[in-house]
Amino acid sequence: MADTITLSVSRYRPEQESEPTVQDYEVPLRDDWAILDAINHIKDTIDGTLSHRWSCRMGVCGSCGMMVNGEPTLTCAVFLSQYAPGPIRIEPLRYFPVIRDLVVDITSFMTKLKKVKPWIIRKEEKALSEGEYRQSPDELDAYKKYSMCINCLLCYSACPVIGLEPSFIGPASIALAQRYNLDSRDEGAAERLSILSQDDGMWQCTFVGECSEVCPKDVDPAGAIQRYKLTGAANWFKTLLPWASE
Numbered sequence: 001m002a003d004t005i006t007l008s009v010s011r012y013r014p015e016q017e018s019e020p021t022v023q024d025y026e027v028p029l030r031d032d033w034a035i036l037d038a039i040n041h042i043k044d045t046i047d048g049t050l051s052h053r054w055s056c057r058m059g060v061c062g063s064c065g066m067m068v069n070g071e072p073t074l075t076c077a078v079f080l081s082q083y084a085p086g087p088i089r090i091e092p093l094r095y096f097p098v099i100r101d102l103v104v105d106i107t108s109f110m111t112k113l114k115k116v117k118p119w120i121i122r123k124e125e126k127a128l129s130e131g132e133y134r135q136s137p138d139e140l141d142a143y144k145k146y147s148m149c150i151n152c153l154l155c156y157s158a159c160p161v162i163g164l165e166p167s168f169i170g171p172a173s174i175a176l177a178q179r180y181n182l183d184s185r186d187e188g189a190a191e192r193l194s195i196l197s198q199d200d201g202m203w204q205c206t207f208v209g210e211c212s213e214v215c216p217k218d219v220d221p222a223g224a225i226q227r228y229k230l231t232g233a234a235n236w237f238k239t240l241l242p243w244a245s246e
Contacts, residue, residue, distance in 0.1 A: 002029055002084070002085055003028065003029060004026045004027060004028060004029055005026075005027060005029040005038075005080055005083070005084060005085065005086040005087070005088065006024050006025070006026055006027075006086045006087035006088070007024070007025045007027055007035075007038055007039070007042065007086075007087065007088050007090055008022050008023075008024050008087045008088065008089045008090065009022065009023050009024075009025060009039075009042070009050065009090045009101070009102070010022060010090065010091040010092060010101065010102065011023050011050070011101055012092075012098050012100065012101055013100055013101075014097075014098060014099075014100075020091075020098070022089075023047075024087070025042045025046055025047065027041050027042060027046075027080075028041070029080055029081070029084060029086075030080065031079070031081050032079075033079065033080050034057070034075065034076050034077065034078060034079055034080070035068060035073075035075040035076075035078055035079070035080060035083075035088065035090070036054055036057060036064050036075040036076040037057075037080075038080055039052055039054075039075060039090065039102075040054065050101055050102075051099075051100040051101040051102060051103050052064070052066070052101060052102040052103060053102070053103055054075075054076070056076070057076045058076065059074055059076055059077045059150075059216060060150060061150065062074070062150035062151045062152030062153070063152075064076050065093055065152040065153055065154050065157070066090055066091065066092060066093060066102055067089075067090070067091040067092065067093060067094055067157065068083075068088060068089070068090060069083065069088060069089050070089065070091075071214065072093060072094070072153075072154035072155075072157040072158045072214045073154070073214075074152055074154065074216045075090075077216055090102065092104045093153055093154070093156070093157040094157040094163070095156060095157055095159075095162045095163050095166070096108070096109075096153070096156070096157070104153075106153060108166070109151075109153060109156060109170065109172070109173075112169045112170055112173045113151075113172070113173045113176065115169065115173070115195060116169065116173050116174070116176065116177040116192055116195060116196065117177070117180070117188060117191065117192060117195070118173075118176040118177060118179070118180060119180065120180060120183060120185050120186045120188075121180070121186055121187055121188025121191065122185070122186070122187050122188075123187050133184075133185040135183075135184055135185065136184075139183075139184040142182045142183075142184070143178070143179045143180070143181075143182035143183050145218070145219060145220065146175050146176065146178050146179035146182070146219055146224055147179045148217040148218070148219050149172055149175055149176055149179070149217065149219045149221075150216070150217060151172060152216065153172065154214045154215065154216065155170070155171035155172050155210075155211035155212075155214060155215055155221050156170050156171065156172065156211075157214075158210040158211050158213065158214040159171055159208070159210060159211050160206070160208055160210065161204055161205060161206055161208075165200075165204055167199075167200040167204075168200055168204045168205075169196065169200050169201055169202075169204075171205075171211035171221035171222065171224075171225065172211075172219075172221060174196060174201075174202055174205075174221060174224055174225050174228060175219050175220075175221040175224040175225075177192045177195075177196060177224075177228075178224040178227065178228060180192070181193075193228070193231060193232060193235065196228060196232075197232055202225050202228045202229055202232065203229070203232075205222075205225045205226075205229075207222060207225070207226060208222075209222045210222075
């Protein structure tokens with residue numbers, strides 16, 4: 001096996017350049033290096049002008065999502081050896097505006113996420129002196145899968161609907177809405193369903209399933225969306241029943 005591998009990295013400063021360019025870097029091919037380690041090596045020892053995001057290096061924070069050979073990937077979770085002999089193409093996440101090099105602007109996602117109200121909603125809050133809201137292990141299991149989302153945005157870069165309809169509220173936002181809908185302490189399901197039944201909501205999903213394929217935490221956002229659609233359809237059907245208005 002060769003001692004080095006080539007990373008072909010997208011470089012782009014939108015305020016100065018009309019389109020991205022590609023720059024090749026030779027890095028050591030080490031069995032214990034994730035792709036993120038190689039990118040950090042470039043930043044630290046070869047080219048300090050390269051910009052990228054990272055934090056935990058443990059697949060928890062979701063900061064280091066990038067396109068690796070055209071696939072949305074957490075760069076801390078895959079190793080150079082998996083792509084040998086290379087080259088490895090590194091690009092910013094697809095469907096997001098590029099701020100610089102591998103750093104994308106996630107403002108649109110944060111706006112969409114806030115719209116679905118991903119927090120516990122209650123009609124009345126009990127006093128602290130009354131104690132906590134208790135929850136059984138089974139009640140926790142009902143939503144735990146969806147709570148594992150780390151907002152890495154791989155699902156947005158994998159979603160063809162986002163590419164065609166940027167207004168689509170997107171997989172992670174809907175999965176996190178479902179996380180709270182299924183929480184036994186929450187009373188905001190009807191409110192979120194109304195939000196997600198709008199034009200930019202769940203009905204834009206064509207169920208390609210790529211979002212679940214790339215999810216590093218097995219959240220299954222595609223499943224969450226289809227579950228939401230069933231709930232929405234069932235609620236609509238109930239309005240057709242003769243006793244619905246009673």
